[in-house]
Amino acid sequence: MRDSKFIRRLQQELPVWAERGWVRPEHQQDILAYAATQSGGGTSHLTLALGVMGAILLGSGVITFFAANWGAMTKLAKLAVLFGGMWAAYAGSGLLMARGSQMVGHAVLLLAVILFGANIALVAQIYHIDSHYPDGVLTWSLGALLAGWLMSSQPALAAGLLLGILWTGMEGFGFGRGIHWPFLLLWTAFLVPVLRHRWRIALHFALVGLLFWSWETFWQAVMRGQGRLLAQVVELFLLSYLALFLIGKLMALRPDAEALSSVVQRYASFAVLACFYVLTFPGLRRWGLGHAGAEKALDGEPALWLMGNFLALAVVAGLAWLHHRSAPAEERPPHFVAGQALLAAVAALLAVNLFAPPAWGGALALLFNLAYFASVVWLVYSGLHTGNRSLVNQAFGFFALWVLARYFDTFWTLFDRSFFFMGGGLLLLLGGYFLERQRRRLNQEILLRGEGGK
């Protein structure tokens, strides 16, 4: 619908543009023909969306139909239904894809993946298999990975990534077995086809998964209850996401990876600011201290985290150097040079933080607050220059969060409670109004330059 409107509008506008000399009259038909060939994307994506919804509905219907008649069936009949349904769905998807119905084929493939998961649960039920249930979710996720990889199917792969997130959530929060490292192996296996096919939607799922795992790991460190370890974990994440941000910057320079670079930068900058925000709290190093058994549980771990931090620092330095070399000195815009200087300052601060005694917590927090503020300003600056509105929006969001946190830290004990809440209310109302106005102004500026959202 949107495409046909666009083409109608183009038909109306083109003669005016030709009259004003913006386009050559003889190119009008070529432009319209090109627009018409591009308009099919909307329809095929609609087909895929409807197909995916249909697959989910059909899968749910099949499961509930057999569930209602389950008791009356023999084991053999149940197995025939389960395996037969899955095989038929896979055969159907292969047939549809071979005949050129790609979108419906992908939807039916997703149905087959759903049936594989249902079969895991139902076979476990038929044979009374009561094992560690996240293993079932992992098996399902691996099955989706296999289907997504071999059939080059983004929906199947995205579903597998969602199941991977569910798996790590179950292992981390449900069973509390400490940091769930195996998720990173699974995540890497998913990342290969995502990058190979340059799948943007699946990349969103992958990066959401990585953020979720990072958050889960942060909470595991909080539960372990040692402030020093917590600071090291957050710092390692900050450096890792900084490295990812630089990778995103480097991807923007490569024509084959440019399409994914803005997505990578968006999630990486969000994570960097979130980690920075945690490090701005003066009490971070005291969090959780004194929990029973914490010291024993961490035997040998601080050294590993320290090594991880050094490795990440080296990777960030290497990527910063590559990024530095990507543009000749005379072509480097001011935000580029400012960014490199800020990166060096942050890296130095993080290196000092690794060895600082707990007594330095207050002074370091002050420096982290300064660095956080500088990073937020730089992000706005960089977002404006590169036309990346999401960076500007993130910077404003984190700035507002930071102002609120410092207001609570500073005035909670100094003010009478009524003054505190009145002041906080005024700060929210006036600050929110001011920030929103500034954010809209800058976004408008980016849009007027015609570079919005890149």
Next chain:
Amino acid sequence: MSHGLRIAVIVLLQTLALAAMIALKQRTLDTGTPIVLETQPIDPRSLFSGDYVRLNYAISTLRLDQPGSDQDFKPHDRAYVVLKPGDPYWQPVSVHHQMPALAPGQVAIRGEVQYAGDSLWNQETRTSEKVRNLRLRYGIESYYVPEGAGRALERPAAGEKISLRVAVDRAGAAGIKAVLVNGRERYVETLW
């Protein structure tokens, strides 16, 4: 690789994964030593298909004051519980981190520690006893029964006693072979 071949590889590997689930369980049932365990069915739930009974065994909570038992267990540790024949139920002998050497007639069932505590509530004296104890899970705590039958297992009639016949293989893995009511088979597990 053609579409057909790719689909065939996916179908083959996923079918093998499902078949392995069945085969591993069936292997335990076919080769394991049958033992009878005292149980108290609890909390039947209506899952999306059929009824589902949670089983609480007498060996689900164990004291560690038996001679020869290891002591330093923590949650998620693997544990091997040595059992000896009893009349009618098999009884715990000791608990270990590793598979122990077994005396003739004994079996060791593998479980996972859910909770390790230092005090235990004594139902008879209605007091808390200071004794190291474990709460264990053996992977035989769920049993799916036909629709409506879960309630009957949860609340047996007066004089009815529910127990389970379980197969324990050489590695300690366990599988439910039959549900017994007063020693007689009510539900028996078969491959097909």
